[in-house]
Structures are given as structure tokens and as C-alpha cells.
Amino acid sequence: xxxxxxxxxxxxxxxxxxxxxxxxxxxVLPPGSILPSERKLAEQLxxxxxxxxxxxxxxxxxxxxxxxxxxxxxVSLTKWGISPTNTPNWRxxxxxGTFLPNLPLMRRIREVTLNDASIINMASGELSSDLxxxxxxxRILREEPFHEHLGYDDPQGYxxxxxxxxxxxxxxxxxxxxxxSVLITSGSQQSLYLITQCLLxxxxxxxxxxxxxxxxLPMFQSAGLRIFRLPVHEDGIEPDDITNLYRxxxxxxxxxxxxxxxPTGTTLSNSKRMRLLKIAADLRxxxxxxxxxxLTAFDDSVPAPLKSMDTDGSVLYIGSLSxxxxxxxxxxWMVAPKSVIDRLTDARQQMDFxxxxxxxWVAERLITSGYFDRHLLQLRQALFxxxxxxxxxxxxxxxxRVSFVLPxxxxxxxxxxNQSIDDAKLLEESIKRGVVFVPGSVYGSEQGFIRxxxxxxxxxxxxxGITAFSQALKRF
Amino acid sequence: xxxxxxxxxxxxxxxxxxxxxxxxxxxVLPPGSILPSERKLAEQLxxxxxxxxxxxxxxxxxxxxxxxxxxxxxVSLTKWGISPTNTPNWRxxxxxGTFLPNLPLMRRIREVTLNDASIINMASGELSSDLxxxxxxxRILREEPFHEHLGYDDPQGYxxxxxxxxxxxxxxxxxxxxxxSVLITSGSQQSLYLITQCLLxxxxxxxxxxxxxxxxLPMFQSAGLRIFRLPVHEDGIEPDDITNLYRxxxxxxxxxxxxxxxPTGTTLSNSKRMRLLKIAADLRxxxxxxxxxxLTAFDDSVPAPLKSMDTDGSVLYIGSLSxxxxxxxxxxWMVAPKSVIDRLTDARQQMDFxxxxxxxWVAERLITSGYFDRHLLQLRQALFxxxxxxxxxxxxxxxxRVSFVLPxxxxxxxxxxNQSIDDAKLLEESIKRGVVFVPGSVYGSEQGFIRxxxxxxxxxxxxxGITAFSQALKRF
Numbered sequence: 001x002x003x004x005x006x007x008x009x010x011x012x013x014x015x016x017x018x019x020x021x022x023x024x025x026x027x028v029l030p031p032g033s034i035l036p037s038e039r040k041l042a043e044q045l046x047x048x049x050x051x052x053x054x055x056x057x058x059x060x061x062x063x064x065x066x067x068x069x070x071x072x073x074x075v076s077l078t079k080w081g082i083s084p085t086n087t088p089n090w091r092x093x094x095x096x097g098t099f100l101p102n103l104p105l106m107r108r109i110r111e112v113t114l115n116d117a118s119i120i121n122m123a124s125g126e127l128s129s130d131l132x133x134x135x136x137x138x139r140i141l142r143e144e145p146f147h148e149h150l151g152y153d154d155p156q157g158y159x160x161x162x163x164x165x166x167x168x169x170x171x172x173x174x175x176x177x178x179x180x181s182v183l184i185t186s187g188s189q190q191s192l193y194l195i196t197q198c199l200l201x202x203x204x205x206x207x208x209x210x211x212x213x214x215x216x217l218p219m220f221q222s223a224g225l226r227i228f229r230l231p232v233h234e235d236g237i238e239p240d241d242i243t244n245l246y247r248x249x250x251x252x253x254x255x256x257x258x259x260x261x262x263p264t265g266t267t268l269s270n271s272k273r274m275r276l277l278k279i280a281a282d283l284r285x286x287x288x289x290x291x292x293x294x295l296t297a298f299d300d301s302v303p304a305p306l307k308s309m310d311t312d313g314s315v316l317y318i319g320s321l322s323x324x325x326x327x328x329x330x331x332x333w334m335v336a337p338k339s340v341i342d343r344l345t346d347a348r349q350q351m352d353f354x355x356x357x358x359x360x361w362v363a364e365r366l367i368t369s370g371y372f373d374r375h376l377l378q379l380r381q382a383l384f385x386x387x388x389x390x391x392x393x394x395x396x397x398x399x400x401r402v403s404f405v406l407p408x409x410x411x412x413x414x415x416x417x418n419q420s421i422d423d424a425k426l427l428e429e430s431i432k433r434g435v436v437f438v439p440g441s442v443y444g445s446e447q448g449f450i451r452x453x454x455x456x457x458x459x460x461x462x463x464x465g466i467t468a469f470s471q472a473l474k475r476f
Numbered sequence: 477x478x479x480x481x482x483x484x485x486x487x488x489x490x491x492x493x494x495x496x497x498x499x500x501x502x503x504v505l506p507p508g509s510i511l512p513s514e515r516k517l518a519e520q521l522x523x524x525x526x527x528x529x530x531x532x533x534x535x536x537x538x539x540x541x542x543x544x545x546x547x548x549x550x551v552s553l554t555k556w557g558i559s560p561t562n563t564p565n566w567r568x569x570x571x572x573g574t575f576l577p578n579l580p581l582m583r584r585i586r587e588v589t590l591n592d593a594s595i596i597n598m599a600s601g602e603l604s605s606d607l608x609x610x611x612x613x614x615r616i617l618r619e620e621p622f623h624e625h626l627g628y629d630d631p632q633g634y635x636x637x638x639x640x641x642x643x644x645x646x647x648x649x650x651x652x653x654x655x656x657s658v659l660i661t662s663g664s665q666q667s668l669y670l671i672t673q674c675l676l677x678x679x680x681x682x683x684x685x686x687x688x689x690x691x692x693l694p695m696f697q698s699a700g701l702r703i704f705r706l707p708v709h710e711d712g713i714e715p716d717d718i719t720n721l722y723r724x725x726x727x728x729x730x731x732x733x734x735x736x737x738x739p740t741g742t743t744l745s746n747s748k749r750m751r752l753l754k755i756a757a758d759l760r761x762x763x764x765x766x767x768x769x770x771l772t773a774f775d776d777s778v779p780a781p782l783k784s785m786d787t788d789g790s791v792l793y794i795g796s797l798s799x800x801x802x803x804x805x806x807x808x809w810m811v812a813p814k815s816v817i818d819r820l821t822d823a824r825q826q827m828d829f830x831x832x833x834x835x836x837w838v839a840e841r842l843i844t845s846g847y848f849d850r851h852l853l854q855l856r857q858a859l860f861x862x863x864x865x866x867x868x869x870x871x872x873x874x875x876x877r878v879s880f881v882l883p884x885x886x887x888x889x890x891x892x893x894n895q896s897i898d899d900a901k902l903l904e905e906s907i908k909r910g911v912v913f914v915p916g917s918v919y920g921s922e923q924g925f926i927r928x929x930x931x932x933x934x935x936x937x938x939x940x941g942i943t944a945f946s947q948a949l950k951r952f
Contacts, residue, residue: 001635001655001656002654002655002656006609020653021501022582022654023654023656023657023814025652026653026654026788027787027788027813028653028654028656028789028790028814029813029814030788030789030790030812030813031789033789033813033814034814034815039749040587046564086757086760086788086844087760087788087790088761088762088789088790088791089760090762090789090816091814091815093675093676093762093816094674094675094815094816094818094819095729096675096676097673097674097675097676097677097819097823098673098674098676098677098678098699098700099673099674099823099826099827101819101822102822102825102826103821107822107938109586110825124628125628126628129625129626129627129946132626132627133626134626137622137626138621138622141617141622142578142618145614146613146614146617148804149605149804150605150608150613150802150804150805151602151603151605151608151610151612151802151803152600152602152803152804153804156592159477165519176501176502176505177502177504178478178498178502179477179478180477180478180499181499181502181504182502185828186662186828186829186831187828187829189826189827189828189829190829191829193826193827193828197573198570198574198575199569199570199572199573200569200574201572201573201574202571205687206599208825216925218826219826219827223574224574225850229506230855241778252569281562281563282562284562284563284564284565285564286564286566286569291780310503310505312502312503312562312563313503313504313509313564314506314507314508314563316935323692326626326627327626327628327829328624328625328626328628328629328832328833328834329626329832329834330828330829330831330832331832332829332847333515336867337503337504337506337509337566338504338505338509339510339566339567339570340498340566340569340570342570343570343573343577344742346577346578346583347573347575347577349578350490350575350578350665350669350693350694350695351575351587351665351666351695351827352661352662352663352666352669352805352806352828353663353665353666353806354663354806355832356662356708356804356805356806356807356831356832356834356835357804358804358805358832358835358838359832359834359835362834365795370531373951380855409621415873425912433861439580448925
């Protein structure tokens, strides 16, 4: 993203003027485009608001932009002062479309983390860079010869990677499958997207956990699905609730994250797993098992995935490297009956023609590298330590003002604020103090919950971030 | 894909039995799943039909599968002979979904090319492997240190790549833009997909060329768009046709491929470009300019892109590395007004969380490598030669039975068969003889046209492929 050059001779406001002139001249900002508010642009560029005010004044003086009270600053329709130009009504186009925009709170969080590299990020669901297997990836790139074909690959995914996943799914997750039953996707996100687009139709009812990561994804609404909720208890959802939802609403699919559920961190008990599979089979309802966190387990108590017990083919299993290796590789997978894989492969070919062979090749080399086990062990230990630091700092700074249940794996701590609070306001107060997290309402929970991720911030940032958060909270 | 091992002791039919037993046991083929027909499975596995018949007989004898006349062979519902199992009605799910499957002819072509590596492929729109910049990519991987962050990247795309594209768009295409106006996508395909999902709504009318690559993409139908056609002449579409379509149907967007149009190879004349931009501005209709082929131009007569003359911001420009470097990198880009880029970035984050940093990094290094110009020059010369070989062979073998207009760039020759013919039957006849192409009806053209791609087959394959095709044609 463009930022003014503080070491240049040209004053900052003048650089901003020239930058916007260029954007208008190249139709990056066509006539009629709305410019960001002065406050927002100042935040984006990291300058004083007065600098932006001065820049906008100069642009107004030249006639390139015009301001009206209430509707902000726009690029003039009579560009460069000549006759009025015609341009598509882009606002109408961008406000239309079947696919819905992200939730405003999520866009706010993304904006803040993109613009301000110094903010302590307890919102992101990714690992900190020191937890990535950087050394293994670099060694692969440097030392292993890349001989793969640079053309379109099979849209179902690079065959050696699917073969290696068949092995590792067996070894790590107890799941038995074959190569034809595995689809490589751009992370778990694309698996979910393909399911909502290809196996469900507008008006279909589906059940998700409450609260749930799925709730934060407008893709469910974009697909026109009716969403019903399964409350999450300390040992996960109540399987019999599915029967009730089915009787009332004919739900056609259930979406679950049984291990270290996002955001609550809870794990579905073994007895409930058996009951759930029985109910799903009786009602003939597919269960989507989103399982990003199993390999982050702090101890050996993690239950086996539903898919490992799925003799009937009711479970669509989703996994990914994002939370256990590196999200930037964009490697996820789905294990499902062949007919489902074929349908989804056909669709994804139309959407993006499959993934880059490069990242699939690196992922395959990484999984089979012989260093992967050690990497996972170090990762689990590091996450456990980070969780401890977060918890200790919360106790030290906030005592009985917050409460939580300790998850035994995953990246998130689900924290209840023991007072009535507006979580959007608490977020803004915290951003001012240099820390960002995800308010619970994003996941559809009642007010007063927060998802803190301990994966992305470094040790010392966790302490500083929780301390800053506690100061923000004390303002209420 | 699994194939029986011809060097093993176990008979082929027995290997097939064991493979299918495993797939049934792992619920890759859940109870009720339909097995491929004997003919089709034989083709997939490269064995005699009698071998498959024997395998299915054994599976029937064990009770694992059952056959009924008319509806083929299925996995038994009473799996392993115990009580009937319940499993989701996967057929109902896979036949539903908002997103439509590929056209049957396109699925047939994909099936044939995936199963039979020896077939001469004049259907694929990709380069042959000797035309990829393999040496440059390998040098980058081996020699350039990879220091990029392995986490989630900006979903708009890797910033250094967007910066380099701003430079190369100026240098190669005469397009002036800024980094904030560029979105990196998984090839052109994803740009088109994002546009149909985010800027248009069900029921909206759009105009596409006739014939057109867009016609082969069910994504337009999946988005619920009403499609109207602009006939393509030797110098491209008639811009005034847009006005007529607008008056009748209120079309909201126009999709064009002005240089070496896919499939016809025609180029929109300069005078028509000016007229088109005027009409688009007057009617305030956005024009999507799909431009995969400009840098394959055989000479310097290629007109400048519409985007380079687009002072009003009416044009959404789409480019890609797929046809000029390597499709397997999955790197495409869109240049559009900032508000459009922001909307599409938000949506793609929800769909796939952005592209892998690895392929974006390699693409950036490739474009700026200093070898890229030489690569493009060699590519253009090679494509020109391949086109010449194809044309010479067509003349030699079919004389006046076919006719065509020679395109001055691109990867395709659009060939008219000068006799009445069913192009699907001609395709099957050709597949039998070891060559595959795309029948014109896939692109919405009248019967009797064929798209031959000369990019993917090697020199000697072009001669053999056209000869095989001419033998197939002579059967009619």
C-alpha cells in the first residue's frame, strides 16, 4: 500500500495531493468516486489529520474533488474541469452482487491490522512467524530439485500430495481413505465454500454450532442458506438437538468443529461423537467435520475425528496446514465420498482452475520431510507456553473480571467479561491502546465474550496486549 | 489416479476387486454409490472391458455390489451383508447446489485427457511444457533466497508483485495504474468468477461475444445472469450492437476478449475500440476486457488494450501468466477502479483467503528477472511456427474441406468444416484415433466449427493429430 515518503523533500500533504491526482488520472478513482474520510485516510497513511485536510483543500481548489456536507469528498464528475464525463455507477455495482461482504467488525479488524504493523494482533487465527517451519521450507526450496510440470495440474490436486495425505491422515488422525477421495483446496475456507455452493441450494436449512466461526462467514448467507444453531456446552453440542432441528426445519447438513472448537475451545466428548454419528445416519444428514486444530493438541487426550469412525460415509472431513504449519501455503484438504469429490473438483476448476503446483509441491515435501514430526512437537509446546502466558497475564491484570475454560489445544482462548459491555466499543477502546481481538458477537454469541488468539503475538506481546486490553476494559 | 499394477503377481481383475473393496470399506464409495459403467472403468484403468466384467462379477458374488438392468452397478445398501445401513442421499446433494457443473462435452474432454496421457491434446488452452520458462523458474527457486512471511498475505495480493505488475502493464500494455488498483487472482478464471459473484445479481443481463469462451463457462448461468450475444465479425464485434442490446434488455456489463479472441482468433479493430469506449461511457456500462493473449502477438500490429485508453474508468482489465508463461503458477490480475478492487478483495478473502505466497513470489521474480523479454520473444516465435505447421497440415490433408482465418497471435485456430456435421460425434470419432479438440458448440457457435489449439501439442504431434482428425472427418 502506498505511503508518503517521510524522507523526501516534498511536503507530506503535497505527496498526498500528487498521489490522488495520479489515481484520478489513471481512473483508479473514476469520476464520482468517494474518497476516504479525512480521519480514515490519516489512519491509513499514518499522518496527522491536518495533513490530509490540507491535501483535500488543495484538491478541492483545483476542482478535481468536491465536498458536500454529509456525503463527504468525491472526485468531480467534470474531471479536469472539462465537460462532464460518464462513468459506470460503480457504487451500485459494488453494493450489489450475490456474494455478501464480510461483517463490518471483521473488515474493521482487517483494516487496522493491514494499516498498522505495530498493533498487537490477538485477532488473527494464524501462527506467529517463528512458529512456521521456515527452515524446512527454505531447505526444500534450496536443495530439492523442482521437476514438476508447470502446466495446469489435476484440479483435484497434485497427486503425490494426495498420496502423502492418505498416509498422514492414517498416521496422525486414524482416517483410512484413498487418493480418489481427497480434494486439495485453498485452505479449509475453500472447502466450506465449495460445500455451500455445490451441495446446498438457496433455502436449505443447515445447523451450525453456537457460537461458531461459521457464523462469521457471510458465505452461508451468500448461498441463501437458513441457519439454525446448536448451543455449545463444555463438552460440545448436544447431538439430540440435531433431531429436534431436523423435525422442525428439515436441516440438510450439520457443520461442526469437534476438536478445540473455534471460538470456544471446547471438545466434543467421545460419547457424544458416537451418538452424533448414530443420529446423522438415522436421519441421513451429512456432517461437515472441520478439523484444523487436532494436531495442536497439548496432550494425548484428543479424541479421534468423527471421520475415523465414519463407516457409512456421512462425514465430510476438512483439514489444513494453516494452523499447524503455514497459512501462506494455502493448502487444505477435504476427505469425502468420491461422488462429492468429483462434483466439487468440477466446480473448483471453473472457479480458479486449481491451486499452484508450487505450493502443493512444497507441502508434499514438507509433510514427508522427516522434520515434520519435530516441527509439530515444537509447535504444540510453544502454543501451550503462549496460552499459559496469556492466562497468567489475564489473572494478574483482571482477576475476577474475566472467566474462561482452558482449552487443551487450538489457538484461541474464549473469554467471558463478567460485566455488561458493548463489545464493538470495547474493541475500539482497545485499538486505541494498540491491541486488537475478535468480539464474540462476530461468532454469534451473546454480548460480553471475546476471542483472544495467542498464536500470532510473540510472548512479550501477549503480556503487553492483555495489559492494554485490561486498561481498555477498565474504562467501562 | 489409481491404476492396477501390471507387473504384480495378482491378476488385474483381482486387483480391481481389492481396490473397490477398499473404497467401499473406507466409505469412499458409501452404500448406494453408483459404480462407473464397465466400459468407462475399463477406459479409466486402461484394461480390457472383460477384466472389469470379471471384477464386477466377483463383487456381486460377495454381495458387496448389486446390478439392476437399466440403472447399472451400485454398492449394496446392506453393506457386508449385515443390516441395512443409512447414508446420506449423496446423489441428491451432488445433483443440487447453486453452482452448475461443467458442460458435458468439457467434462468428456477432461476425462479423456486425464486418463490417457498419450492422446494428442489440441483442446487444452495451455502451452506445451517446452514453452514454459522452466529454466528461469528453477534458477529462481535454487538461487534466490526466499525470505517472505509464510503467513496469510494481503488478500489483494503480494505487494511486490502488484508493484512489478504496475511497471510491466505500463511497459508491455501501455496501461497506467497504481498498486491499489491491482488484484492478484488465481488466473483470469477467478477474476471472471469474482465479477459475476460480486458485481452482478441474478436476473442481470450481460453481453458476451458470439462465439465466446465465456459461453463455455457455466459460471454465468450459475450466477443467474441472462446472457445476450454480440456476433463476432472478422474485425470483432459491432459496438453499436451494444446499444441495441441495452435498449432491449438493459444489459449491465459487456465481456470482451479484444485481442486474438477465444475461440475465433479475431482482433477488434482500432476504430471499433474507440467507438466501443464511447458507447460504454454514454450508456455507463462497464466493459470487462479479458486479455490473455496480447503478449503472444506474432508481429507489432497488435492494438493497444481498451484499458490503456480508458480515462473514465469503464474498463475492468484482466490479464494472466497462464498463456504467456506457466498456467501452473495460477497467477492472474485485474486492473479496476479501487472501489471494485476493494469489493472483490473482501469476497475472495472469504472464498479462499488469497493465493499462496510462494507462487506470487516466483511470479514477481520471473517478471522482473531480465530473462522475461527473451522468454516472450522465443514464445512468440514458437507459437508462430506451431501455427504454421498446423495450417500446412490442414491444407495438405483436408484442402477445401476446411476453412479458417489466420490469427496473428494467441493459441487457437478456429476452423470451419465445410460440410454439415455433428461436432460431438466428430469428437468421439477423433478420440478413437487419439486426438482431442474442442467442438465449436461449446462456445455457442453454430454447428461445424472446431477450436484447435496449437500451443499444447509438440511439432510432430500437430502433424499426427491433424492427420488423425482428417481421417475421422473423412468417415462422415
